[in-house]
Amino acid sequence: MTVSRSKRFVFIDTKQNVSKQQVFIFGSIIASGCLSGAFLIAFYIEYLHNPAFHSFVQSSGIFL
Template identity: 80%
Template structure:
């Protein structure tokens, strides 16, 4: 609990502390979202700039 005092007010931090396990889970979810987003962006850039990959993707019925 953190308490800071000024001349007139007293502030008290009442937020519950997160456990290390919760921080690890939230961090893992955030990291996986970032990595999947980066992968999709790289895949789309490859799709735009490589005609062989472009025709391969379209032959499989996937249209980006």
């Protein structure tokens, strides 16, 4: 961004053009990663409060 002498802003676009399809694909990848991460966290938290799960984990020798 540069400022001219008349105090007007002049915006110069220096980035390459990205197609809408590329933005959609990248956004879909990011959204699916976030949703799967949130699902795994919620699933893990749900089983942390389940006594049957704790007994299964202890009997199997799995350490969380």
